[in-house]
Amino acid sequence: MKILLLTILAISSLLSSDIGQLKAQILSTIAHALIDKDSLNVCLDDKDLESSKKYAKSLKFVSCNKADIVFTSKVKDINMKCKTGLVFATSYYLYRHSPMVVGAFFWQKGRPNIIFRKKQLEKLGIKLPREFSKYVE
Template identity: 35%
Template sequence: MRKSLLLLLIITNIAFGFKYTGDKKTEVKIIERICMTLLDKQYVNVFVSNDISYILKYSNRFISTNSCKQADIIISNKALNIKECSDKPIFVIKYYLLKKYPNAIGALYWHKGRPNIVLIKERLEMFNLFPSPELIQFIESEQNLW
């Protein structure tokens, strides 16, 4: 009985260890810093999908908008059908969404418990966004991503 209980606890811990997506406050601070730096603004108007509303909860620099038309940038973690906002940059929280959105400028995703940042050079240029020297190390060419 004890061995089976111990085995169950170990398997549960391993399963949750692989599902770890990082600290939400840390994630928001990283996204906040990236958006403020790229857009060169102290306060950024953002349109956020409902399931990641924690971004607005933990941010001091994001101003929520009800419409993507009013936003400076869109932050998403799922595929949204927002064709009317194809002229707005999107920052995604899942790596695979970089393929889905042709206007996705970058991503923050968690891998092995660590945050990974990717900014796409060609898409940054498309929106006339120029990263600061602190973000240069995260820039990749679109051809190297997949």
């Protein structure tokens, strides 16, 4: 899965009429790019992404304290509640104002946006596949 280009994914998947399905695919691709595990525990703390839960078959949705990665729209208190340091923001505002988040995936102007924060990736010792480099800032 990691070798899939996010771009190809985003474009080809966008052909799908169901946005929920597309969001699920992007979530899954991001999670697998960041963590090298077959079965991933994901905490989804964003109402806008709820619809994608039923489509993301490769992800197991759990509470924050059991998650390998957290997708959230509100980072507040996340360090205290969650075991993982791997937090992905679901808004650009959150990404800008929370240096601890490793990246952001959000919908803006009808288009999917994905950003990875270089500094945080280095700090956590995460090496992304080369295909994702264009999304690293």
